[in-house]
Each structure stands twice: as structure tokens, then as C-alpha cells.
Amino acid sequence: MACSVLLHLILLTASASAFPGTKPGCQKSCGEVSIPYPFGVGNDTNCFRDSEFQLVCNISYHPPVLMYGDFPVLNISLLSGEMTLQTKISEDCYYENGKNSADDSSIKTLSDAFRFSYTRNKFTAIGCDTIAFMSDTELATIFGSGCISWCLNTENGERSCDGKGCCQTEIPKNLETFYMSLDSFSNYTNSRWKYTRCSYAFLADKEWFKFLESDIWNFSKRIESNFDKVPRTQVVVDWAIRNQSCKEAQKVDPASYACKENSHCSDSSNGPGYLCYCKYGYQGNPYLPGGCQDINECINNPCKGLCTNTPGSYNCSCPPGTHANGTTDCISSSGKKIPMERLMLGISLVLLFLVIASSWMYWGMQKRKLTELKRKFFQQNGGLLLQQKLSSHECSLERTKIFTSEELKAATNNYEESRIIGQGGYGVVYKGILPDNKVIAIKKAKVIESSQIDQFINEVLILSQINHRNVVKLLGCCLETELPLLVYEFISNGTLFEHIHDEQYKCSVSWANRLRIASETAGALAYLHSAASPPIIHRDVKSANILLDENNIAKVSDFGASRLVPLDQVQLTTLIQGTLGYLDPEYLLTSQLTEKSDVYSFGVILVELLTGMKALSFDRPEEERNLAMYFVSSMKENRMMEILEDRVAHEGNIEQLREVARLAKRCLQLNGDERPTMKEVAMELEGLRRLQMHPWIEQNPEETEYLLGDPSKSSINGGTECDDSLRNEVILSLEGGR
Ligand SMILES: *[C@@H]1O[C@H](CO)[C@@H](O)[C@H](O)[C@H]1NC(C)=O
Ligand SMILES: *[C@@H]1O[C@H](CO)[C@@H](O)[C@H](O)[C@H]1NC(C)=O
Ligand SMILES: *[C@@H]1O[C@H](CO)[C@@H](O)[C@H](O)[C@H]1NC(C)=O
Ligand SMILES: *[C@@H]1O[C@H](CO)[C@@H](O)[C@H](O)[C@H]1NC(C)=O
Ligand SMILES: *[C@@H]1O[C@H](CO)[C@@H](O)[C@H](O)[C@H]1NC(C)=O
Ligand SMILES: *[C@@H]1O[C@H](CO)[C@@H](O)[C@H](O)[C@H]1NC(C)=O
Ligand SMILES: *[C@@H]1O[C@H](CO)[C@@H](O)[C@H](O)[C@H]1NC(C)=O
Ligand SMILES: *[C@@H]1O[C@H](CO)[C@@H](O)[C@H](O)[C@H]1NC(C)=O
Numbered sequence: 170m171a172c173s174v175l176l177h178l179i180l181l182t183a184s185a186s187a188f189p190g191t192k193p194g195c196q197k198s199c200g201e202v203s204i205p206y207p208f209g210v211g212n213d214t215n216c217f218r219d220s221e222f223q224l225v226c227n228i229s230y231h232p233p234v235l236m237y238g239d240f241p242v243l244n245i246s247l248l249s250g251e252m253t254l255q256t257k258i259s260e261d262c263y264y265e266n267g268k269n270s271a272d273d274s275s276i277k278t279l280s281d282a283f284r285f286s287y288t289r290n291k292f293t294a295i296g297c298d299t300i301a302f303m304s305d306t307e308l309a310t311i312f313g314s315g316c317i318s319w320c321l322n323t324e325n326g327e328r329s330c331d332g333k334g335c336c337q338t339e340i341p342k343n344l345e346t347f348y349m350s351l352d353s354f355s356n357y358t359n360s361r362w363k364y365t366r367c368s369y370a371f372l373a374d375k376e377w378f379k380f381l382e383s384d385i386w387n388f389s390k391r392i393e394s395n396f397d398k399v400p401r402t403q404v405v406v407d408w409a410i411r412n413q414s415c416k417e418a419q420k421v422d423p424a425s426y427a428c429k430e431n432s433h434c435s436d437s438s439n440g441p442g443y444l445c446y447c448k449y450g451y452q453g454n455p456y457l458p459g460g461c462q463d464i465n466e467c468i469n470n471p472c473k474g475l476c477t478n479t480p481g482s483y484n485c486s487c488p489p490g491t492h493a494n495g496t497t498d499c500i501s502s503s504g505k506k507i508p509m510e511r512l513m514l515g516i517s518l519v520l521l522f523l524v525i526a527s528s529w530m531y532w533g534m535q536k537r538k539l540t541e542l543k544r545k546f547f548q549q550n551g552g553l554l555l556q557q558k559l560s561s562h563e564c565s566l567e568r569t570k571i572f573t574s575e576e577l578k579a580a581t582n583n584y585e586e587s588r589i590i591g592q593g594g595y596g597v598v599y600k601g602i603l604p605d606n607k608v609i610a611i612k613k614a615k616v617i618e619s620s621q622i623d624q625f626i627n628e629v630l631i632l633s634q635i636n637h638r639n640v641v642k643l644l645g646c647c648l649e650t651e652l653p654l655l656v657y658e659f660i661s662n663g664t665l666f667e668h669i670h671d672e673q674y675k676c677s678v679s680w681a682n683r684l685r686i687a688s689e690t691a692g693a694l695a696y697l698h699s700a701a702s703p704p705i706i707h708r709d710v711k712s713a714n715i716l717l718d719e720n721n722i723a724k725v726s727d728f729g730a731s732r733l734v735p736l737d738q739v740q741l742t743t744l745i746q747g748t749l750g751y752l753d754p755e756y757l758l759t760s761q762l763t764e765k766s767d768v769y770s771f772g773v774i775l776v777e778l779l780t781g782m783k784a785l786s787f788d789r790p791e792e793e794r795n796l797a798m799y800f801v802s803s804m805k806e807n808r809m810m811e812i813l814e815d816r817v818a819h820e821g822n823i824e825q826l827r828e829v830a831r832l833a834k835r836c837l838q839l840n841g842d843e844r845p846t847m848k849e850v851a852m853e854l855e856g857l858r859r860l861q862m863h864p865w866i867e868q869n870p871e872e873t874e875y876l877l878g879d880p881s882k883s884s885i886n887g888g889t890e891c892d893d894s895l896r897n898e899v900i901l902s903l904e905g906g907r
Contacts, residue, residue, distance in 0.1 A: 190205045190206055190247070190453055190454025190456070190457050190460050191203075191204060191205060191206055191209075191216075192206050192209070192215060192216055192457065194213075194215075194216075195209055195210075195211070195213065195215070195216035196209070196210050196211060196216070196226065199224075199226035199233050199234070199235035200226075200230075200232040200233045200234055200235060201232065202235045202242055202243065202244060202245065203245070204224065204235065204245065205245060205247050205454055205456075206218070206454055206456050206457050206460075207219075207222045207410070207427065207456050208222045208224055208245055209222060209223060209224070210223070210224050210225060210226045210235070211226075218410070218427065218456070221280055221281060221282040221411075222282065222408075224236060224237055224242060225237075230396045230397070234396050237252070237254060238280070240254040240255060240256055240277075240404075241254065241255045241394065241396070241401070242254055243255060243403065247454060247455070247456075248446075250407055250408055250409060250437065250444045251286060251289070251405050251406070251407055251408070252283070252405070252406050252407075252408055253374070253403055253404070253405050253406075254403070254404050254405075254406060255394055255401035255402070255403060255404070256277055256371070256372065256401060256402055256404045257272075257275065257399060257400065257401055258272075258369050258370065258371040258388075258389065258392070258400055258401070258402055259272055259273055259274055259275050259301075259349050259350065259351050259369065259370040259371065260272040260273065260351070260367055260368070260369055260389065260400075261273040261296075261299075261351035261352070261353075261367065261368045261369075261370075262366050262367040262368075263353070263357055263366055263367070264366065273350060273351045273352070274307075274348070274349065274350035274351065275348070275349060276306070276307065276346060276347065276348040276349075277346065277347045277348075277372070277404075278345070278346045278347075279345050279346070279406060281345070281411055281412075282408050282409060282410070282411050282442075283345070283406045283407065283408050284342070284343055284344055284345060284406060284407045284408075284409075284439045284440045285340060285344040285345075285347055285372065285404065285405075285406055285407075286404075286405040286406055286407045286439065287339065287340050287341060287342045287343075287344065287439060288439075289374050289375065289376070289405035290340060290372050290373060290374055290375065290404055290405055291337045291338065291339060291340070291372070291373065291375045291378075292314070292315075292316070292337065292338050292339075292340055292349065292370070292371075292372055293330060293335065293336070293337045293370070293371055293372070293373055293378060294315075294316055294317075294318050294335070294336050294337075294351070294368065294369065294370045295318065295334065295335050295368065295369040295370075295380070295384050295385060295388055296318050296334070296351075296367065296368030296369065296385070297318065297319060297320040297321070297334060297385065298319060298353050298354050298355055298357070298368070299317065299318045299319070299336075299351065299352075299353070299354060299368035299370075300315065300317050300351070300352045300353070300354045301315050301316055301317070301318070301336070301349065301350075301351055301368070301370040302314075302315040302349065302350045302351075302352070303315055303338075303340070303347065303348065303349040303370075303372075304348050304349075305344060305345075305346050305347070305348065306346060306348050307348050309348075312341055314338055314340075315338065316332075316336035316337065316338045317332075317336060317354055318332060318333070318334060318335055318336040318368075319332075319333075319354060320333045320334045320385075328380065328382065329380065330380040334380075334382070334384075334385045335380045335384070335385075337375075340372065342439055342440070343439060343440045345440075347372060349370050349371075349372070350370070351368050351369075351370045353368075366386075367386075367388075367389075369384075369388050369389070371402045372402065372404050373402035373403060373404060374402075374403045374404060374405050377402070377403040378402065378403075388400075407437065407438075407439040407440070409437035409439075409440060409441075409442035409443060409444055410427045410442050410443055410444070410445075411437075411440065411441055411442035412441055412442060413441070413442065413443070414436050414441065414442075414443060415434035415435065415436055415443045418434070418443060419434065427443075427445055427456050428443075428445035428455050428456070429445075429455060429456065429457060429458045429459070429460055429461065430458070430459070430461065431447060431448050431451045431455075431461035431462075431463075431481070432445050432446060432447050432448060432451075432455030432460075432461050433445070433446055433448055434446075447460075447461035448461065448481060449481065450463065450464055450466070450480070450481035450482050451463055451464060451481060452464050463478070463480045463481060465478045466478060466482070466483040467483055471483065471485075472485030472486075473485070473487075473512055473513070474486050474487045474512075475487075543574060543649040543650075544649075546648065546649055546650055546651050547648045547649050569629065569633035569634075569643065569644070569645050569646070570644060570645030570656070571645060571646060571647065571648065572645050572646065572647040572654070572656055573647065573649060574647055574649040574650050574654075576603070576647075577601060577611055577647050577654055577656070579604075580601030580602055580603050580609065580611070581599045581600070581601045581611060584599060584613075588600050588601065590610065597612070597613045598610055598611065598612045598613075599611045599612075599613065600659065601656075608659040608661075609644060609656050609657065609658065609659055610656070610657040610658070610659045610660075611654055611655070611656050611657075612654065612655045612656075612657065613650075613652060613654055614652050614653055614654070614655065629643065629646050629655070632728065633645075635696075635697070635700070635705075637692075637693055637696050637700075638689075638722070639689045639690065639692055639693035639696075639722070639723050639724060639725060640693050640696070640697070640724065640725050640726075641657055641658060641660060641716060641724045641725065641726040642657065642658040643655060643656070643657055644656045644657060644658060657726075660716040660717070660718050660724050660726070661718060661719050662716070662717040662718055662719050662721065663716070663717060664712065664713050664714070664715060664716055664717070665686060665712040665713070665715040665716075665717060665723065665774075666711070666712035666713035666715075667713075668717060668721075669712060669777055669778065669781055670712075670781075670783055678721070679816075679820060680816065680817050680820035680821045681820070681858075681861065682721060683778040683817070684778075684825075684829070684854065684857065684858045684861070685723075685858060686715070686717070686721070686723045686778070687774065687775055687778055687829075687854055688851065688854040688855050688857075688858050689722065689723040690710075690715055690723050690725060690771065690774065691771060691847060691850045691851035691854050691855075692851045692855070693723070693725045694707060694710065694725065694767055694771060694847045694851070695846070695847040695848040695850070695851040697725075697767075698764045698767070698846070698847045698848070699847075699848060704764060705728070706762060706763070706764055706766065706767055707725065707728060707767050707770075708747055708762070708766065708767070709727060709747050709748060709751075709770075710725075710751060710767050710770035710771055710774065711748050711750075711751045711770060711773070711774065711784065712774050712777055712784075713748075714726055714727040715774070747766075747770070748784075749784075749785050750773065750783070750784030750785030750795065750796065750797075751769075751770040751773045751774075751784055752769075752770070753765070753766035753769040753770065753841070754769075754839055755769075755839060755840065755841045756769075763841055764846065764847060765841035765842070765844050765846075766841070767847060768836050768841075768844045768845065768846070768847055768850065769797075769836060769837060769841070769844065771836055771847070771850065772797065772832075772833045772834075772835075772836025772837040772844075773796060773797050773837070775829060775832065775833035775836065776796055776797060776800045776833050776837075777796065778817075779800075779812075779813055779814065779817055779826070779829060779830060779833065780796070780800065780812050780813060780814055780817075781814030781816075781817070782796050782812070782814075783796065784796045784797070797837050799812070800812065800830075800833065800834070800837070801834060801837055804830065804831075804834050809827070809830050810823075810826075813826065822861065825857055825860075825861060828853075828857055829854075829857065832845075832850060832853055832854070836850065
């Protein structure tokens with residue numbers, strides 16, 4: 170309720186200035202000041218109530234100025250019964266040769282309808298040796314009062330009018346004339362002119378006048394009026410329809426009663442007479458016939474239900490099944506009172522339901538979109554082709570799993586940064602844990618061109634069927650993401666490179682183990698070269714790409730640069746790939762890609778195992794930088810024993826070491842044709858190894874069996890425990906069929 174009352178007040182105030190309520194054919198405003206009836210300008214007596222309210226609009230100014238006698242009018246308000254005027258001030262300036270008393274006293278006279286507002290105005294004097302006097306007339310027949318202001322020094326800024334440089338006093342009610350005068354408090358004996366030369370006195374709206382310290386010197390400048398540059402203060406006067414109270418006017422003289430229909434009367438608080446106001450629910454000019462007009466309250470619906478505007482009020486109706494009781498409550502048909510709060514609660518619940526329902530629908534649509542996107546990626550990444558091929562290789566179906574993106578997301582804890590175990594040009598490798606606690610490595614590839622998709626599928630198919638205990642196993646892939654993800658078994662114990670060269674592993678691998686690792690690696694490479702058709706050339710054989718599991722079993726990894734090379738063709742590649750120090754010099758010269766490139770790189774690994782030196786090191790003298798070349802020249806000079814690692818020289822059988830060194834040298838032949846095949850290398854190493862271990866037993870080299878499409882023969886040793894050392898994983902980019 171309080172709210173709607175407030176609303177009405179706002180509406181009333183707003184509309185009062187919007188509708189000044191002037192009689193038809195009369196001037197509505199002068200300058201920016203509107204002229205509501207009973208006020209009017211011009212000679213037409215119809216335009217104002219009586220001569221009391223006749224104002225003059227002086228059009229010789231621009232904009233025109235509304236005048237009440239000598240006083241410019243700034244505002245006329247019907248609601249408060251006030252009119253704001255501008256009045257001149259009194260000024261008393263002192264000079265050493267005598268005082269200038271030109272404006273030191275003045276009288277302002279209002280006509281009968283007006284009184285100086287005792288609530289809005291205060292009598293004010295400014296000065297440092299000032300006595301200001303006010304009264305109704307010069308002779309002070311009704312009252313006399315005043316104030317004194319004295320000061321010797323001054324401060325700056327705005328402060329209250331407190332007697333130091335400025336004094337103020339109230340004025341009485343019912344004041345029609347106002348006289349004021351100024352004088353010196355000390356007969357000018359105070360040297361006040363050192364501080365200020367002038368005193369000022371005036372009546373002013375206390376809201377308008379705010380005392381500033383600078384007023385002591387320059388007050389008149391500050392308050393000059395816009396239109397004629399005369400110093401003036403704002404004074405509020407109360408007006409009323411004078412000489413009769415409401416009662417008298419209604420009884421004695423109904424014809425001249427000023428308040429028209431839908432209005433009520435209120436006696437003036439300043440002098441005799443009354444004012445008119447529109448009734449509650451109406452707005453406009455109560456002094457004009459039909460001036461008070463109904464307010465359409467329903468524009469800003471104050472009801473909780475439906476609003477119907479009625480003259481002077483409005484009717485609220487309630488939702489169906491209920492009926493109104495007053496304006497705030499609704500009664501249900503059963504007679505039970507339903508408080509508005511509960512109605513609001515009901516509406517809120519309905520809204521809440523709608524919000525939930527729509528967000529659920531939105532969520533559903535988003536989910537469908539996501540599913541569609543996944544399907545798109547799946548197809549774009551060759552998922553259908555893969556599925557088709559996989560179903561034709563029934564035996565391998567169980568091994569190559571197509572993971573969903575959710576599974577992998579969960580396994581890597583939404584690709585958490587702490588799960589990253591390797592990063593490189595090829596992509597990022599994450600460690601993942603499947604719900605059955607199996608540890609996996611997930612490689613997120615970098616951009617794959619759509620033209621490579623078929624080859625990507627081939628790779629996945631072939632790699633998934635490479636089932637060799639010394640090749641890192643591809644478990645599956647995920648094609649639902651924009652870039653395909655590959656899933657590998659997790660190899661826990663770091664790379665061969667780390668084991669040979671890193672301080673933390675230094676000397677951890679005995680010569681016997683080195684020989685075994687070499688043999689295992691050679692077996693894996695031989696398998697790649699011979700098992701698949703066309704053969705797979707690794708192209709980036711290096712110690713860093715040989716992973717070791719917890720039993721230090723070698724696992725060849727990182728097929729990122731690998732190629733399928735048709736047997737009857739010489740592969741020409743435009744892009745040289747590989748790692749410096751391991752790179753086949755013949756391949757560098759001719760760009761011809763053959764299995765023998767891998768043989769050369771493997772030779773470098775053999776030398777690495779023998780010498781414990783890095784394939785390429787700029788810490789060494791220039792002729793020793795490239796390990797392969799250094800080794801070959803040492804062999805020629807018969808200094809082989811000198812460059813062996815101490816541990817190796819100590820542990821190894823001299824003859825066996827010589828054999829391995831000779832094998833390495835053959836692998837490092839510049840002419841690829843003179844190098845042995847990987848299979849020969851593997852068999853030779855295996856022979857050397859077995860001879861060392863059990864010189865009396867002869868065995869088949871099992872690792873060189875090829876198992877394409879036959880998982881039953883494979884034996885993978887666990888190798889899924891946690892470690893962060895898996896660095897290099899695979900995307901094969903095969904160029905089969907070219
Ligand atoms: C108004 O009346 C006065 C005298 O009664 C006359 O001097 C003046 O010209 C009139 N003005 C107009 C606008 O009629
Ligand atoms: C308008 O103001 C000017 C300047 O104060 C004055 O000379 C003139 O008489 C005024 N006109 C009327 C109609 O009061
Ligand atoms: C006139 O007075 C009304 C009511 O006091 C006020 O809202 C309005 O702002 C005033 N207009 C001017 C120009 O002073
Ligand atoms: C004020 O001072 C003047 C001269 O300075 C003197 O003539 C006059 O009598 C004094 N008036 C009063 C009331 O002291
Ligand atoms: C008074 O006003 C004049 C011009 O407006 C200005 O030059 C002067 O500095 C002012 N004096 C003081 C004391 O503010
Ligand atoms: C108002 O009443 C006073 C005395 O009560 C009288 O002198 C004056 O003429 C009256 N004025 C009007 C406009 O009736
Ligand atoms: C307001 O509505 C009630 C019932 O809803 C009706 O009886 C009454 O006449 C209405 N008042 C007006 C002014 O329409
Ligand atoms: C409105 O409600 C009040 C109190 O809840 C009750 O006294 C009054 O009879 C009701 N009026 C109608 C018209 O139901």
C-alpha cells in the first residue's frame with residue numbers, strides 16, 4: 170500500500186508540471202516558466218482569476234521573462250501554492266573617503282494574495298562589520314528583528330552561515346511587506362575594510378543560498394541574474410485565494426469558490442484564504458472546470474491481479490476461481506483467504522518450472538549437437554573405414570579397441586596437466602588409467618590432413634596387428650575428437666638413452682643386458698622389415714626411441730616418421746626425417762629410403778652401447794663429434810679397445826666385443842648395399858648372446874617370428890605399472906601403395 174501511495178505522489182508531481190492547466194486561448198508559458206490558472210498574462214481578464222494573479226511577460230528579453238511587479242518569476246507551483254521570485258539585495262559599501270549608502274535599505278511589497286514564505290526563506294546578512302535590520306515597514310509597525318555579523322579574519326570554502334561573516338534569522342508568518350537596512354556595527358571604526366568593503370542583506374530561499382567564504386568579497390557578482398546582470402536572490406512567496414476560508418467560501422459565495430469538481434479545499438497556512446487540490450486519484454488544475462482528471466492507475470499496474478481503472482481509483486480483480494477483497498487480497502471460492510505472498514509463490518513456482526523445463530530442453534539440444542559433432546569427427550577421422558576393416562579382421566578386433574572420448578577423458582582426468590608424460594613435435598602424450606586400473610599412454614596427435622586419414626587408418630590397422638614383444642603395443646584409438654587419439658600400453662622404465670647417458674641410471678645396464686637389449690631391438694626391427702608387406706621402415710631408430718619396461722625389456726616406439734615401403738620400389742622422399750647422429754649418410758645424399766637406413770641407425774646404437782658415448786656431442790673434439798665416424802676411424806686404426814666404456818671392457822669377453830664392434834662397423838658402411846640386413850644383424854646378435862649365456866644350447870631365435878594377425882603367439886610382459894618415463898609414442902604416417 171505504502172508503495173502505491175508513493176507511486177501516486179510521483180505521478181501527481183510529474184503530471185503537475187506536464188499539465189500547467191491554462192485556460193483555452195491563454196498564454197501557457199513565458200520563457201521557460203509555465204503559467205497555470207489562476208495566474209495569467211495579458212489584458213484578457215478571462216485568463217486569470219483576478220488582477221492579483223495578473224502577471225506580465227516581458228518579451229524584450231531573450232528568452233522572455235515573466236514579471237510579478239518588479240520581480241522576475243522563476244516558478245509557479247499549484248501543488249505547494251508557492252511562487253519563486255527574484256529580489257534585489259541591499260548593499261552597504263565603505264570607502265575611506267566616506268560610505269556609499271546607495272542601496273543600504275529597501276522595501277519589498279507584495280500584493281494581497283501573496284506572503285513571504287516563512288518556511289522557505291531566511292533573512293541573511295553578509296559582512297565583517299555588519300548590523301542588518303528587518304521589519305514589516307520602515308517604522309516597524311508589526312515587527313522588527315535582525316542579525317549582526319563580525320569578523321577579523323576569514324577561512325576559505327563553503328561553511329554554514331554562523332555569524333562569522335554571515336548571519337541568518339527566521340522571518341515571521343503572514344508577511345506582505347518586507348523592509349531591511351544595513352549599517353556598520355562599529356560606526357566604521359573597525360578596520361573591516363581591510364578584509365571586506367561591503368555588507369549585504371537579503372531575504373532568500375534557504376535551499377538556494379549556500380554561504381561561501383568568497384561571498385564576503387564578491388557576493389553580488391555571484392548572484393547576478395542571467396537576463397539583466399543585476400544581483401538578485403531567490404525568494405519563495407506563498408499565494409492563496411485570499412480573504413475567505415474554505416468554509417466561508419463554500420457557504421457564503423459559491424459562485425466565486427475557486428475549487429472546481431473532483432477537488433477539495435485546504436486553508437492556507439500563511440495568511441487567510443485557501444488553496445485547492447485535486448482529489449486522490451485525480452490530477453490536473455483544480456482551479457479550472459474539468460481541470461482535475463482521473464489518473465489511470467493501471468498504467469503502472471498496482472494490482473497483483475488484473476487492474477481496471479475507475480474514476481478516482483482502480484479495481485483489482487483476482488485470478489479465476491478467486492475474487493477480490495480490497496486491493497491486496499484475493500478470496501478463493503471456498504472463502505479461504507489467499508495472501509498475495511502465496512499467489513506470488515505460485516507464480517514463482519510456475520516460472521521456476523518453465524525455466525527448468527527450458528534449460529533441460531536446451532541441455533538436451535546441446536547434448537545432441539555434441540553427439541553429432543562427435544559422429545562427424547568419427548567419420549572424418551575414418552572411423553567407419555576402420556570399423557569396416559576391423560570387422561574383416563575378426564581375430565584382431567579384441568585387440569584394437571575404439572575408445573570413446575568420455576572414456577579417455579575420464580582416464581586422463583580431463584587431460585590434466587600433471588598427466589602429461591611427454592611432449593614433442595608429434596603431439597602430447599598423457600598417462601591414463603582405465604577403470605580396470607590398467608595404465609595406458611594416450612597420444613593426442615597434432616593436425617592430420619584429411620588426405621592422410623586413409624593412411625592413418627592403415628597405420629592403426631597394421632600397428633594394431635604388430636604383435637611383437639619388443640614393439641610398443643597399440644591398444645586402440647579414439648576418433649570422436651577433432652584430432653585422433655592413440656592409446657598405447659604404458660612402458661614404465663624410461664628410455665635406453667637415459668639408461669646409457671643419464672647420471673641417475675649411469676652404469677645400470679650390464680654388458681649382458683646391453684647385448685640383450687640390442688638383440689631384442691634388432692629382432693623388432695627385423696620383424697618390422699620383414700613381417701609386414703610392404704615393409705615398415707622405422708626411420709627414426711635411436712636409443713631415445715627404445716623404451717624399457719620394468720624388466721628392462723626393450724620396446725621400440727615412436728613410429729612418427731615411419732613409412733611403409735613397397736618392396737619393388739625405391740622410396741623417394743622429399744622430406745628428410747630422422748635424428749642427427751643416427752641419420753644414414755646415404756639417405757642424406759640420395760633421399761632413397763630403404764630398410765638399410767634403419768640398419769645404419771641401429772649400428773649407431775650398437776656403438777653407443779659399446780662406448781657409452783652419445784651419438785652426437787659437441788662437447789667432444791671435432792673429429793670425435795659424430796660417434797659413428799669416430800668409431801669407424803678408431804676401428805681402422807685398431808684402437809677400438811680404447812674407446813669402449815670401462816664397464817663394457819671389463820665385463821665383456823674380448824672376442825665377443827670384437828664381434829659386436831665388427832657388426833657395428835658393417836652396419837655403418839656408407840654404402841647401404843654393403844650393410845647386413847636387419848634379420849642378419851638380429852640373428853648374429855642373438856647367436857653371440859646365447860653363446861655367452863649357454864654356449865652349449867642351440868635355440869631358435871623366437872623373436873624373429875612374424876605374427877601379423879596372430880596375437881596368440883605374442884607374449885607381452887605386464888609393463889603397465891606407473892612411471893612417467895614413457896616419452897615417445899606413435900602415429901605412423903604410412904604411405905602405403907605409392
Ligand atoms: C493592456 O491594457 C493597457 C491599459 O489598460 C494598454 O495600455 C495595453 O496596450 C493593453 N495591452 C494589450 C496587449 O492589449
Ligand atoms: C520590459 O523590460 C524593459 C527593461 O527592463 C522595460 O524597459 C520595459 O518597460 C518592460 N516591458 C514591460 C511590458 O514591462
Ligand atoms: C518549480 O517548482 C516545482 C515544485 O516545487 C519543482 O518541481 C520544479 O522543479 C520547479 N521548477 C523550476 C524551474 O524551478
Ligand atoms: C561616527 O563617526 C563619525 C566620524 O567618524 C562621527 O562624526 C559620528 O558622530 C559617529 N557616530 C556615532 C553614532 O558614533
Ligand atoms: C572577486 O571577483 C573578481 C572578478 O570576478 C576577481 O577578480 C577577484 O579575485 C574576486 N575576489 C576575491 C577575493 O575572490
Ligand atoms: C480582505 O479583508 C481585509 C480585511 O479583513 C480587507 O481590508 C480587504 O479589502 C479584503 N480584500 C479582499 C480582496 O476582499
Ligand atoms: C470494482 O469491482 C467490484 C467487483 O469486482 C464491483 O462490484 C465494483 O462495482 C467495481 N467498482 C467500480 C468503480 O467499477
Ligand atoms: C474481506 O476480508 C475481510 C477480512 O479478511 C472480511 O472481513 C471481509 O468480509 C471480506 N470482504 C469480502 C467482500 O469478502
